[in-house]
Amino acid sequence: MDSKMNKQAIPLLRPVLDAREEYVLSNDFVLPEYCPDMAVVLKCMVTPLIHSRQWTAGQLMLEGSATIRVLYLDEERNVIRKAEFNHPISLTVRCEEGHDIPLTQVSVTQEYVNCRATSPRRLEVRGAFSVHAWAHCAQDLPVLSADCKNVHVRRCETEVSSIKAFTERVMVLNDVLDLSSPLPTEDNLLYDAYQVCVQECKLLTGKAIVKGTVYLRQLYGDPKNGDMLPVTHTVPFSQILDLDGAEEGDRCEVNACILSNSFRITGNGEEQHAVLEVAVKVLVQVQAFDCRKVSLVTDAYHSQCPSTLQTQELTLMGFKGMHRHTAVIQRSFDLPSGDIKEILDVWLQLLSSACHCDGTRVLVTQKVNVCMLVKDVNGMIAYFERPEELETEQAVDADHAVAEINVLHVDCIKNGNRLELKAELNACVSVWSKQEHKTVLDVHLQEEEAYPTQRFAVRLYYAKSGENVWDIARECRTSPEGILTENGLHDYSLAEDAVLVVPID
Numbered sequence: 001m002d003s004k005m006n007k008q009a010i011p012l013l014r015p016v017l018d019a020r021e022e023y024v025l026s027n028d029f030v031l032p033e034y035c036p037d038m039a040v041v042l043k044c045m046v047t048p049l050i051h052s053r054q055w056t057a058g059q060l061m062l063e064g065s066a067t068i069r070v071l072y073l074d075e076e077r078n079v080i081r082k083a084e085f086n087h088p089i090s091l092t093v094r095c096e097e098g099h100d101i102p103l104t105q106v107s108v109t110q111e112y113v114n115c116r117a118t119s120p121r122r123l124e125v126r127g128a129f130s131v132h133a134w135a136h137c138a139q140d141l142p143v144l145s146a147d148c149k150n151v152h153v154r155r156c157e158t159e160v161s162s163i164k165a166f167t168e169r170v171m172v173l174n175d176v177l178d179l180s181s182p183l184p185t186e187d188n189l190l191y192d193a194y195q196v197c198v199q200e201c202k203l204l205t206g207k208a209i210v211k212g213t214v215y216l217r218q219l220y221g222d223p224k225n226g227d228m229l230p231v232t233h234t235v236p237f238s239q240i241l242d243l244d245g246a247e248e249g250d251r252c253e254v255n256a257c258i259l260s261n262s263f264r265i266t267g268n269g270e271e272q273h274a275v276l277e278v279a280v281k282v283l284v285q286v287q288a289f290d291c292r293k294v295s296l297v298t299d300a301y302h303s304q305c306p307s308t309l310q311t312q313e314l315t316l317m318g319f320k321g322m323h324r325h326t327a328v329i330q331r332s333f334d335l336p337s338g339d340i341k342e343i344l345d346v347w348l349q350l351l352s353s354a355c356h357c358d359g360t361r362v363l364v365t366q367k368v369n370v371c372m373l374v375k376d377v378n379g380m381i382a383y384f385e386r387p388e389e390l391e392t393e394q395a396v397d398a399d400h401a402v403a404e405i406n407v408l409h410v411d412c413i414k415n416g417n418r419l420e421l422k423a424e425l426n427a428c429v430s431v432w433s434k435q436e437h438k439t440v441l442d443v444h445l446q447e448e449e450a451y452p453t454q455r456f457a458v459r460l461y462y463a464k465s466g467e468n469v470w471d472i473a474r475e476c477r478t479s480p481e482g483i484l485t486e487n488g489l490h491d492y493s494l495a496e497d498a499v500l501v502v503p504i505d
Helices: 469-476 480-487
Strands: 007-030 040-056 059-073 080-094 105-119 122-144 152-178 189-204 207-221 228-242 251-267 274-301 307-334 340-357 362-376 381-394 400-415 418-445 458-463 498-503
Touching: 007 059, 007 080, 007 105, 007 152, 007 274, 007 307, 040 080, 040 105, 040 122, 040 251, 040 381, 059 105, 059 122, 059 189, 080 122, 080 189, 105 251, 122 152, 122 274, 152 228, 152 307, 152 418, 152 469, 189 251, 189 274, 189 307, 189 400, 189 418, 207 251, 207 274, 207 400, 228 274, 228 340, 251 307, 274 307, 307 381, 307 400, 340 381, 340 400, 340 418, 362 400, 362 418, 381 418, 458 469, 469 480, 469 498, 480 498
Parallel strands: 122 418
Antiparallel strands: 007 122, 040 059, 059 080, 105 122, 152 274, 189 207, 207 228, 251 274, 274 418, 307 418, 340 362, 362 381, 400 418, 458 498
């Protein structure tokens, strides 16, 4: 009896890092001398950015900063003021693997922020945001071959993916915009928001061409008369990255995040209009995947001797691609007050998002705050916000999905006491197949306890509806394929009672 078991190696994506750390922001700030006293705090906005990441002795060291902007009113209550502070961030994420990971993805999500004035010159800011760091590596897992001599095996076909190639690059994007207005100065900036969106990633042999856009939105206010100037600007980019090992046609995942941003306002020397000079540092990461179908052994037995199985529960992930689409969301709702005369500005604050897969589509639900700066009939300024849920969907067959949402543009119209809102969103969804399998790694034969030789060539088996040919073959110590062939069956599951002719090995 030949007891040698044939093995095969299947490529897997193995998570080596999946950690969440909460960073708590708790600090008191004093207004700079040039800022007027506070009478009413309108809105506190915290923008956390991770500037650098470094592996040291199995620990991921993250350094960054949180920009804290507080919009408030002075005693006159007819002009929006701003106070800005910078708070350093330092976090350590430990990896159980105990070694450096070449490509690590990091995202930062704001959990909450509270701000109150403890005096006309002092602010108390309390908040928290979570930092999620994750990484995968390729692993070959030796399992029982689907073609194993003298052992009957039960198989299943599934798709798996492993990392074939990866790269990352830091890009510094610079652009200049003529604002065609004398209003903006750096001191007039009330807030700004930067978002990076990848529109395309094309693979060639050993190369990746990544195209995307940085979206910039700013709001300037005149401290003398309260005039507002919203500014939107886009900075497109296209980069060729080395991606050794990748081939044209491979599936790839691309992620981009902003590491830092800065701007400077000058005059153009002619009409003295303001000129905006923008510098944005962007990290782009690309991973190419080896995607293939494999045949796994989920059960096995030997017809001539008892056997024990070494098994392992596996979660197999198959990368199916990235899907990008733009959706226009429209909402209409009552304004919070009946005496609102003017909408000064409206923007969306992104909160949490969730993906739901039902086999035919991916539904992305994004929670947002609709933030509004308004002026009433008496010229007084106020801030309001309301929560909303925005939904986008794609016709994609997937078991698992991860979505990133960017707000490209927001328009609003005041219609009586109602606000008509239209937002343009870009959704980038990574879709995966996800299968749970118990896989046979090895079969250990108890050859010294061989079954007695069966002295007949066939036997009759009275099968009940719902029985499985595999289980019948195991009980009769014979081949399931032989039962199927002898009885002209095409399905392992029996739909009705039957008398089966069972050939004996």
